[in-house]
Amino acid sequence: MRKIRLFLEESALKAGQQLKIAENNFDYLTKVMRQKIGDRIFVFNGRDGEFAAEIISIEKKFLFAEIKEKISELKKSPNITLAFAMVKNVGLDFIATKAVELGVSRFQPIITNRTIVDKINNQRFKIYIKEACEQCERNDFAEISEIKKLDKFLAEAEISKKVLILCDESGQAGKASAVLSKISAAEKEIVILVGPEGGFTNEEFDKMRALKNLYPISLGPRILRADTAMVAALSLVQEFLGDW
Numbered sequence: 128m129r130k131i132r133l134f135l136e137e138s139a140l141k142a143g144q145q146l147k148i149a150e151n152n153f154d155y156l157t158k159v160m161r162q163k164i165g166d167r168i169f170v171f172n173g174r175d176g177e178f179a180a181e182i183i184s185i186e187k188k189f190l191f192a193e194i195k196e197k198i199s200e201l202k203k204s205p206n207i208t209l210a211f212a213m214v215k216n217v218g219l220d221f222i223a224t225k226a227v228e229l230g231v232s233r234f235q236p237i238i239t240n241r242t243i244v245d246k247i248n249n250q251r252f253k254i255y256i257k258e259a260c261e262q263c264e265r266n267d268f269a270e271i272s273e274i275k276k277l278d279k280f281l282a283e284a285e286i287s288k289k290v291l292i293l294c295d296e297s298g299q300a301g302k303a304s305a306v307l308s309k310i311s312a313a314e315k316e317i318v319i320l321v322g323p324e325g326g327f328t329n330e331e332f333d334k335m336r337a338l339k340n341l342y343p344i345s346l347g348p349r350i351l352r353a354d355t356a357m358v359a360a361l362s363l364v365q366e367f368l369g370d371w
Contacts, residue, residue, distance in 0.1 A: 131160055132169045132177075132261045134268060140175045142194050149189035157185065168192060173260075173268030176200045203232070203267050206316045207364060208289075209357065210235040210280065212323035213244035217354040223255035225354075228263045229361040233270040235318070239277045241325040247274055281334060289316045291341040292364060294356045296326050300343035303360075307367035310342060319360045321353055 133152055148156065156162045164182050170192070171177040177199045180192040209231045211222065226234065234256075236247045249271055256269050275283075284291055290310060293300070300306070320335070327335070335341055346359045 130169050134257045134260055135170050135172050137172045140172050140178050142196055144194045146192045147189055148192060153189050171266040174201060177266040199266060201266060204230045207231050208233045208235050208316060208318045210237050210318050211321045212237050212239045212242045213247060214324050214353040215243045219252045220255045221354055223252060224259045225358050226361060227256055227259035227269055230365055231269055233272055235272045236274040237277050237280050239323050239331060240328045242323045277331060284318060285338050288340055289318050291318050291320055293320045293335055293341055293343045294346055294360050295343035296350050297332060300345040303344040303363045306342050306344045307363060317364060319364055321357050
């Protein structure tokens with residue numbers, strides 16, 4: 128049986144601390160996982176590492192657990208951002224789950240000329256990130272940045288000297304393995320840029336290709352769906368530049 132892990136929005140966690148667990152986390156522990164007094168769970172807050180705790184009392188709408196020991200220090204994921212245009216037929220749950228499992232540190236929603244969905248439910252997105260971190264045994268927590276128009280995002284990225292990796296479906300980009308193997312990204316933020324349904328416009332491609340810190344990569348001879356491109360690009364970047 129896998130570990131039962133909970134992300135808790137506590138300002139700090141330490142051995143000997145008693146935690147009041149209520150609402151969705153309470154329902155998950157008692158109704159889904161059928162936890163009882165004396166059972167062991169694991170908690171993290173994205174800052175202090177991971178801790179083992181024991182359930183010491185259960186009430187009607189909440190329970191108390193006591194932290195027994197720290198079992199691991201905080202392990203930060205690689206400094207990778209997924210900059211993505213929201214896609215109508217790709218749910219937030221898919222984006223959050225797959226990107227968190229593949230080590231993304233932050234999410235940057237963007238609006239492009241062909242973006243169909245131009246709003247994002249941050250609260251729901253955060254719930255999906257929480258569940259993904261709990262499931263894949265990360266003890267850090269991926270951030271969600273404010274949604275931005277592509278032009279503003281590119282201007283800020285150029286000034287900050289981030290390493291931009293563009294998923295280029297136009298047929299003009301180099302093979303991913305060849306491009307990525309030449310990038311020195313030590314201590315820099317790596318941003319993977321994935322376009323919307325219908326792809327980027329020619330004008331947007333021209334603006335992006337003019338940036339000196341942008342590296343276009345091909346993901347193969349076929350046109351991929353946006354969700355497939357996200358997974359493929361993240362896997363390649365992790366292999367060549369990330370921390371497995």
